[in-house]
Amino acid sequence: MYDFGIFGDFDFDLTKLGFKGGVFFKDERKSIVPGHLIKVRDKFELKKSVKGKKGFILLEGGDYDLRRYAVEKCLVDGIIGMEKLKEGMDDVLAKRMAERKVSLVINLRDYTKARRREVILGRMMRHVFLAKKFKTPIMLVSGARRKGELKHPYVMISFGVMLGLNVKEAREALRMAQEGIIKRFKNEANA
Numbered sequence: 001m002y003d004f005g006i007f008g009d010f011d012f013d014l015t016k017l018g019f020k021g022g023v024f025f026k027d028e029r030k031s032i033v034p035g036h037l038i039k040v041r042d043k044f045e046l047k048k049s050v051k052g053k054k055g056f057i058l059l060e061g062g063d064y065d066l067r068r069y070a071v072e073k074c075l076v077d078g079i080i081g082m083e084k085l086k087e088g089m090d091d092v093l094a095k096r097m098a099e100r101k102v103s104l105v106i107n108l109r110d111y112t113k114a115r116r117r118e119v120i121l122g123r124m125m126r127h128v129f130l131a132k133k134f135k136t137p138i139m140l141v142s143g144a145r146r147k148g149e150l151k152h153p154y155v156m157i158s159f160g161v162m163l164g165l166n167v168k169e170a171r172e173a174l175r176m177a178q179e180g181i182i183k184r185f186k187n188e189a190n191a
Contacts, residue, residue, distance in 0.1 A: 001153045001171070002032070002178040004056060005080070005107055005141025008149070018153045023056050031055075033185045038076070043069050050075045054188055056181050058105065063087070071096045077181055078103035078139055083110060083123035094130040097137075103177045104131045108151055108159055109143030121163075128163045137177040140170065 003014060003022035011030070014022050023035035034055030040046045040062060046069070050057060059067065059076040064087045070076045071093065079102065082088045089097075089104065097104060104127055114120040131138050140160050142151045151159075153174055160170030 001174040002182075003142050003144075003150070003156075003174075004035070004078075004139055004178050004181075005058075005105065005143050006150070007037070007143060008145035008147075010147050012147050012150065014150075017150060025058075028055075033182055040066070042066065046070060046075060055185055061085075064093070068093055068096065071100055071102045074100050074102070076102060078105040078177075080105040080107055080141075081110065082127060083120050088123055089127045089130055091130055091134070094127075094134045094136050097131075098134040101137060101177075101180070103137040103139045104128075105139045105141055106160075106163065106173075107141050107143035108156060109145070109149060111159070112149075125163050128160075128165060132164070132169070137180075138165070138169070138173045139177050140173040 001019050003019050006022050006024045009026035021032040023033055024030040025035040025037050028034045036053050036055060036057045037060055038049050038057060039060050040049055043066060057076045059070050059079045060081045067079055106124055111117060111120050140156045142149060144150045156174060157167060157170040160173050161167060165173060
C-alpha cells in the first residue's frame with residue numbers, strides 16, 4: 001500500500017503506518033517516484049509544465065476541457081480535486097480516463113477540511129460510482145500537509161468503503177495504480 005499524495009514538507013517514515021512508501025511532492029528524495037503537482041489554466045501551460053517530467057504527474061483543478069485534453073493526450077497520471085468543482089467528472093471523462101489509464105485521485109484531506117462536507121462527499125461518491133462503472137483506476141491519498149494529517153491505511157480503506165468501494169477495491173485503490181506507476185518509472189529510468 002502506498003500514499004501517493006503527501007503535499008507537506010516534513011520528515012516521516014511511512015513504513016511506521018504500514019505503507020511501503022509514498023510520493024512527497026515537496027521533497028523528491030523521500031519519494032519512491034518523483035511527484036509533480038501541476039496547476040495550470042490552459043492547454044499551452046499544461047504542455048509546457050509536463051514537458052520533460054518523469055515520475056508521477058498529477059493535475060489539480062482546471063476546467064473540464066483542460067482535464068479532458070490532459071486525459072486524451074495522456075499527459076498526466078492522475079487528476080485530483082475534481083470534487084471541488086461543479087462540473088467535476090462525467091461519464092465521457094470517466095470512460096476516457098479508463099481507456100488511457102489515468103487515475104481518479106480521491107484526496108481524504110479535501111473531505112476532512114471542507115466547509116460543506118456533504119456536498120464534497122456526494123460528489124466523491126458520484127465520481128467513484130462513475131469510475132467503477134467504466135473501470136477507471138482509483139487512487140486514495142491522504143493529502144497530508146503536516147505529520148498529524150497522515151492517515152493509517154485502514155482509515156483510508158474505510159473512507160473508500162464509505163464512498164462506495166468494497167474492501168477489496170479500497171485496498172486496490174491504495175496499491176494497483178501506484179505499482180503500475182512505479183514499474184513504469186523504473187522502466188523509463190533503465191531505458
